[in-house]
Every structure is written in structure tokens, then in C-alpha cells.
Amino acid sequence: MPFVEAIRLALQQIWVQKLKSFFTLLGVMIGVTFLIAVVSIVGGMSRYMTDQVVGKIMAVNSFELRHRPNINLGEMTEERWRELRRRPRIKESDIQPVTDALPPDVRWAAVGNDNLSAQSRYVAKPRQVNAFTVTDGYFDVKKMAPVSGRLFSPQEYERGMPVIVIGQDVANYFFPALDPVGRELVVRGIPYTVVGVMEKQGSAFGISFDKFIVAPHKSPINRYVNAHNVIDAIMIQTASREGLLSTMETVRQVMRARHHLRPSQKDDFELETSDSALEFWNKIKSYLVFAGVALPAIGLVVGAIVIMNIMLVAVAERTREIGIRKSLGARRRDIMSQFLVESATLSTVGAALGVATGFAFAKLIAAVTPLPAAVELWSVLVGIGIGAGVGIVAGVYPASRASRLDPITALRAE
């Protein structure tokens, strides 16, 4: 029997018994709903973590040399804490040897960072800002550009002038309804002239990335950001993803030599990439994906049993029909494929409904919670594929029973 014919027949069969069919495919539908919902939410969170959280903190193809990891998304053992606390800081004197060892097409910047209180004459209350002191590669690596004003000139970097560029939140708070460029912001009693306002960086988990000010590394503010001669990080960016690992290795060797580490000793510094920052998230993700697969699996098994049961009933109810078809020349495989297609169609319809409700569910969760949801095409295909697969697996036994019926016995059935 032609395939299209068989599907048409199956759909007709489903349509004739709408309510019964619906209950039959409920199990598969719920299973796929869970699958789609979990995959969408995990996928959405994953994209959020990668793009919005870590992507905002870390530049592409870059790593940071730090004494301790900056992004800590995981739990920490007592032992690890102690090890981290023993680590020496990265020094200004490390900059030269490290950057000298880098290949020529690699960009870098030294960065210091701390929260400091700032004040302007336009607003009464002082406020905390995230203050960065950077060398001249910084804006290049971060791909940050001003929306008004300018970045620092070479002389301003060289002489450590009291100039800053500021984020959108800082501009809005300290300079309400004013153009901040050319005006002053006071940090620890020293006024800094705003030369530029940077483009909006956005937020993650409700935490804004626009509460920053950036000053040249040599500017007076550095004194309050870091202790003498100490820096927080050297940010290093390679031209391509391939160059990243070898460059990290180069930097590692330089730092190990500078810290006089023996081969048996572990690194006492951190080379942090967006991947390492995402490590903890990936661990959570694998649990979530496991749950996202295990839960639907239960639904699908139940769905398969129900479908098998219903198909057995269908075969019993339609024994006469099978007899008629056989008397007219249907071979075993014709009857087999008729019932297989029917159960596969049934469960694929269930899966399709499950995909729809799964998305609705994911969107609902995205709407009422801060969790985002991303529609994953593969999960749709997998969901539908699983639906068809469950139907086929569940249909094999009933279909083969039907196909083996003796024509005369089947015709006599009532």
C-alpha cells in the first residue's frame, strides 16, 4: 500500500475517534512537552550565560591572566579557598615579560578594577561605581566604542591624566539631563574630566553592566583601585580561536618561570577564558539536560505502552477489516505497515502537539520568570522523531499480530 495512502488512512482513523486518540497520545504529548520545554529553557539559559553574562565580562578569543578567577559560578571548597588566598598578585613588573613573549598579532591590556564611591556637583548623593584603570589596548580588546565624546589620547595614557570615560548608568545618574562630556566626576576628592560616554552594555540577572568608569592606568585613580605595583589582570586577545591555546601556554610558561614554580607544582595564577568561566554552568546544564531527557523518557515509555495497548485493541476491533483486506490481496507486510503507520502517525501527532505545548510552556516560563527560553530547531526535530519512533516501537507487536491473522478466522470475527 502506498505510504501516503497509509498516512491518509491513519489520520482518518484518528479523526474518527478524536477523543480516544487524544487520550492515547497524551503520554507522548506530555513527554515531548517536557522535552521541548526543558531544552528550550536550558538552551535559553545557556545562550544567556554565554552571550549576556560571560560574553559581557570576557571578550571573544581572549583570556585573562589573574591571580584568582574573576567569575566564580561554582561552589568552592575550603581547601580551594586557602590555595587561592596563598597566591601572589600579578604585578606591574609582570606586564613587560608577559607581553614581550606574545606573538605580534595579539592584543592586550592591563586592567585594574574596584568599586569606588563617586560624586558629582549635579546630584547630592554619592554612589558606587565600578572603576577600571586600563592600558591603551583595552577598548580594542573589549570592542567598546563611545556614543559621545572620545577615547583617551596617547598623551593621556602616557601622563596618567585625570580623565575618564563612563557607562550609561553613570552618565544618567550623575549628569541628569546633561551632556556629561567635559564635566567632572569626583572620586576620592580628585576631579576627573569625562571625555566620553560609552555605548550601552546591557545587564544580566538584573545586574547592570553600565555602572562603570574607565581611566588610564597611570591616572591617580589607580592608587585606589590597586595596591602599589599590583594589577588585577592582563587581558589578552588572539586573532583567532586557534591561536588562543598556544598563546595561553606561552603566557603560562612565562608566569611559571617568574614565580619559580617546579614542574610538580600547580599554577599559582589563573588563565581565565570564557570557557573556564562557563565550566560551572556547563555542569549545571548537563544535570538539567539529563533531567530534561529522563523526565520525558518516562512520559514516552508510558505513552508507548498506552499506544501499544490501544493498537492491540484496534487490531482486535478491526479483525474483520483485516480479514477483508487480506481476502482482497493484502500481504502481511501491507497489514503490518498499515498498523505501523497508524501507530506512528498517532504518536507523531502526539509529538507535534507536545512540541506546540512545550513551546507554549517555555514561553510562559520565560514570561513569568526571569529565565529566558530559546526555541531550538533540533529539539523540534528530535521531538517529532522520537514521536514517530515511539509509535513504531509501540506498533510493532500489534501490527505483527494483525499481519499474522489467518484470513478466514479474521473474516469470521464479529
Added chain:
Amino acid sequence: MSQDIVHDSLEAPLGSTAERQAVVGAAGAAPGQDWVIVTRGIKREYDMGGEVVRALRGVDVAIRRNEYVAIMGPSGSGKSTLMNVIGCLDTPNAGEYWLNGTQVSKMSDDALARVRNKEIGFVFQTFNLLPRASALHNVELPLVYAGVPGEERRRRAKEALERVQLGGRIDHRPNELSGGQRQRVAIARALVNNPSILLADEPTGNLDSATSEEIMKVFESLADQGQTVIMVTHEPDIAAHARRVIVLRDGMVHSDERRSTFVEKLGLPA
């Protein structure tokens, strides 16, 4: 070739077992070309929990192309069982069955399905139409399993329905048709794939006498057009339409005669 010539060439009457066996030939030998059906010593037994029911106890029958045969006999004599064997719906426990020169008793399951599809048109007492399918779709079914493409299938099914005067009812479901019309749909379905034999097991058993006559006219005209027809019936006046009558008794052929003889015996008008 007219029916009378065929019958005149028959070595009739085949009243005695010895005569019949002479016609059906020796075991294992392929029958001649014009024999559509040859059975040799067909046995069919049912094991009913220790007790063996012997429905057929050695049936020898030979039927030529273009014959119109009625099978009669008391209830339980094995008529339906024989029809099912001839229609390849049932397989005998012993004996040989040759259909169009091929031995059916040695065929695989798929080959049997193919024979049912291509060589045999079966009409049942209870019609056996798919209740939810239209008349047209019911008639299309054999063509579906023959792998005929949709367009041609519908065309041929329509033609078959027109042949039984149901051209105007193709979209009706069985429950929207009268008994006679249902049986005509079943006949159209049996004929749509041009089978070499048309089998009918009490085709008028569920119909009133007027409708029965109507159905018999259909069979008559098919037989006149050269269709081989084998029909089981209880009723002598229905059997009287056939050109040859085989009577079964206790799973054996009791008599096998041309209609003229048969009609004479019953005192029916010729």
C-alpha cells in the same frame, strides 16, 4: 464461444467418483490449459479439542474456463470450506489444488495474497464491505494492493461500479445503500481486478427474492461475457441459473451434473 459448446465438450455427467478422478488426472500432474481449477483429494479437518471435524473428506473437482457452476448441499456439507480453499483463503490439510496450472498448495503466504488479489474475486453472503469507506473506495481496495496508481484506480473502480449499475452511488457508504446495492458493490469489487474466477458464497443469502433475482441477473450477464463463476447456494431456483451443479454431502462430492439433467430432476422449467 458459446456456453453450450463448452458444456458439450465436458465429459459429463461426472456422477461417479471414478469418472471425476479420471477428469482431474493423476496426482502431481499439471492439468491442461483450459482447466482453471483442479482439486485432487482435498481434505480439510478441524481439530476441535480432540474431536476432529472433517469438513472436506477428499474432494475432486475440475472446472474449465468460462464455466458457471453452482455448489449445493445441506448445511455443514463443506460448501463454504471448499469455496475458501478454492479462494486461497484457507489451506487444505491434504490433497492438491491447481489454479491456472499452478499448484496453490505449495505457495508462500505472499504468493497466496497475490493470487487472491489477481486471480480471485470473492463475493460473500455478508458483503464484507469496509463500513467507513465509500463504495468507490471499497471497490478500489484490490487495486490498492495491486499497486495501481491512484488516478487509474479511481477510473477502473468507477467503471466496475457502472457495470453493476451503481455509477450514481460511488460516494455512498455501505450503510447508505440497500442490501442489493451493497452486494453489487461487492461484486464490482470482486471484478475490478479482472480475476480469472468469481467466487460467491451464498451471495443472495441475505437478500429478499426480488433482490436475489436482480443479483442473479448480474451473475448471468457476467457468465455470458465469459467470466468463470462459482457460486454456493441453498436455493434450487438460484442454482438453476448456473450451467453446472455440484452437490456436496458430508465433505464429499455427491453429484456433479449439467444443469439440464439437474433441472429435469427437480422438475424446474428449463
